[in-house]
Amino acid sequence: xxxxxxxxxxxxxxxxxxxxxxxxxxxxxxxxxxxxxxxxxxxxxxxxxxxxxxxxxxxxxxxxxxxxxxxxxxxxxxxxxxxxxxxxxxxxxxxxxxxxxxxxxxxxxxxxxxxxxxxxxxxxxxxxxxxxxxxxxxxxxxxxxxxxxxxxxxxxxxxxxxxxxxxxxxxxxxxxxxxxxxxxxxxxxxxxxxxxxxxxxxxxxxxxxxxxxxxx
Amino acid sequence: xxxxxxxxxxxxxxxxxxxxxxxxxxxxxxxxxxxxxxxxxxxxxxxxxxxxxxxxxxxxxxxxxxxxxxxxxxxxxxxxxxxxxxxxxxxxxxxxxxxxxxxxxxxxxxxxxxxxxxxxx
Numbered sequence: 467x468x469x470x471x472x473x474x475x476x477x478x479x480x481x482x483x484x485x486x487x488x489x490x491x492x493x494x495x496x497x498x499x500x501x502x503x504x505x506x507x508x509x510x511x512x513x514x515x516x517x518x519x520x521x522x523x524x525x526x527x528x529x530x531x532x533x534x535x536x537x538x539x540x541x542x543x544x545x546x547x548x549x550x551x552x553x554x555x556x557x558x559x560x561x562x563x564x565x566x567x568x569x570x571x572x573x574x575x576x577x578x579x580x581x582x583x584x585x586x587x588x589x590x591x592x593x594x595x596x597x598x599x600x601x602x603x604x605x606x607x608x609x610x611x612x613x614x615x616x617x618x619x620x621x622x623x624x625x626x627x628x629x630x631x632x633x634x635x636x637x638x639x640x641x642x643x644x645x646x647x648x649x650x651x652x653x654x655x656x657x658x659x660x661x662x663x664x665x666x667x668x669x670x671x672x673x674x675x676x677x678x679x680x681x682x
Numbered sequence: 683x684x685x686x687x688x689x690x691x692x693x694x695x696x697x698x699x700x701x702x703x704x705x706x707x708x709x710x711x712x713x714x715x716x717x718x719x720x721x722x723x724x725x726x727x728x729x730x731x732x733x734x735x736x737x738x739x740x741x742x743x744x745x746x747x748x749x750x751x752x753x754x755x756x757x758x759x760x761x762x763x764x765x766x767x768x769x770x771x772x773x774x775x776x777x778x779x780x781x782x783x784x785x786x787x788x789x790x791x792x793x794x795x796x797x798x799x800x801x802x803x
Contacts, residue, residue, distance in 0.1 A: 476703035497724035523754040570726035581715040591706040595757030631757035643759040665774035669781035
């Protein structure tokens, strides 16, 4: 057993276990704590743990975006609204549906057990994709040996960065894939910009509108 | 098709066993589903709409983790692209949702989800 344990516990596995445990425990404490401000701070910790899991999955750009956009911008917005509406004190809202809490927790545990069994029996277990299929192997980075000719042009190497699963998550790889006209992501990207514009206009008009009493 | 998928290890519970020194895909998917369920239970249990929004963020984040894990293990860029869109939609949703909360608070000085029943039939 010890030698199989040593083969099992590599550094990525250890990091995954640590940060998976961190993510689950901060998520659970985010739900359990009655104080909304603490809840928000636990959520920030959870987002950090998930960002490190993104790093383990070679999604470098998304890990940084997660920290900047989620843990930075969105959580500041949350805390700002908590302070603005003076909701920082623990919940003193009377619960009108007392039965809902145990039913929700029980259903959640049941769902977790069912999902785990389903995933374990139907999701295949395999190692992450490491390199390209045979057809594209000629232009891979490892085809370049130190003594080989330097005739391979730069653009082939850069295209290769966008295609390899290990380097796909770099900003270059993300940009190459997102703005590639041969892939279907360009149109949704434009739609997202439109969605953000609508959201900005909508939230300004919602939050800035004066009620009839305020006008009077 | 990805050769790794063809030789994959299907079967009840054996896919949860550790591979040699590599985190199996099933661990990431199990973690994502646990985080998602935590968020879903939080949405049901909490009475403060801001905390409910945070639990929705938790669920979106869990789905992002699953998308990125699938994309990485299959060598497909689609997972990361899709999670970028999920993040953008989450940002838009938070902006609009918090705007709605502020206007509800102005209307009735309380934002308990039990008391907001204007649209009840």
